[in-house]
Amino acid sequence: MSVQQISLSGRKMEVSNKEMTFLERIYVWTILKGLWTTIQHLFRRKVTIKYPEEVREMSPIARLQHMLMRDDQGRERCTACGLCALSCPAEAITMKAGERKADEKHLYREEKYAEIYEINMLRCIFCGLCEEACPKEAIYLTTSKKIVKSGYEREEFIYGKDKLVMPLDMAIKNTQTNTVN
Known part of the structure; x- marks a missing residue:
C-alpha cells in the first residue's frame, strides 16, 4: 500500500x-447501507406535497416580488443612482438614467430618474440587498403571496417598469391609510 x-x-x-x-x-x-437508508425513509413524514391541490405555507419573512415604490404624491421614488444594481450579487438589475422634462414633474421626484429599470428574475436570488442599498427606499421586496409566474420564454422573466412600479391606486391607498393613522 x-x-x-x-x-x-x-x-x-x-x-x-x-x-x-x-x-x-x-x-x-x-x-x-443504501437499502437501510431507504427503509428508514419509508417511515418518515413525506416532504413533498401535491402542488395544485395543496399549497405550502410561505415563511413570514419570505421575499417574493420586487416593487418600485411611489411617494405620497404618486411619483416614482427611484433616482437611478445605481446602488441597487451595484449591490446585487447576481447582477440581475440593469438601469438607464434619464433626465426629467418640465412636463414630467408629476411623474418623478428628482431631476434624474430611471428611464429603463429591469430585473432579470432568472438571475435574481431574492437576497434583499437591493432593498437595503437603496437610499430613497424605492425598491421593496413584498411579502405578499405573489410569486414570479412561470413561462416558456426568457423574455417573460425580464421585468421592466411596467411590472415593477407600484400601481397608482395602491400608492393612493397607502397614503390614505398613513394619514388616517
Missing part, C-alpha cells in the same frame, strides 16, 4: 492505493 499526496486546486489530498477486499469489490456493504 502506498500513500501519495496530490494537489487539487491548491488543496492537498491523500490518495491511498490500498487493495480492496472481496466484499468491497462486489459493493455488498454499500448496497446494504
Whole structure:
C-alpha cells in the first residue's frame, strides 16, 4: 500500500492505493447501507406535497416580488443612482438614467430618474440587498403571496417598469391609510 499526496486546486489530498477486499469489490456493504437508508425513509413524514391541490405555507419573512415604490404624491421614488444594481450579487438589475422634462414633474421626484429599470428574475436570488442599498427606499421586496409566474420564454422573466412600479391606486391607498393613522 502506498500513500501519495496530490494537489487539487491548491488543496492537498491523500490518495491511498490500498487493495480492496472481496466484499468491497462486489459493493455488498454499500448496497446494504443504501437499502437501510431507504427503509428508514419509508417511515418518515413525506416532504413533498401535491402542488395544485395543496399549497405550502410561505415563511413570514419570505421575499417574493420586487416593487418600485411611489411617494405620497404618486411619483416614482427611484433616482437611478445605481446602488441597487451595484449591490446585487447576481447582477440581475440593469438601469438607464434619464433626465426629467418640465412636463414630467408629476411623474418623478428628482431631476434624474430611471428611464429603463429591469430585473432579470432568472438571475435574481431574492437576497434583499437591493432593498437595503437603496437610499430613497424605492425598491421593496413584498411579502405578499405573489410569486414570479412561470413561462416558456426568457423574455417573460425580464421585468421592466411596467411590472415593477407600484400601481397608482395602491400608492393612493397607502397614503390614505398613513394619514388616517
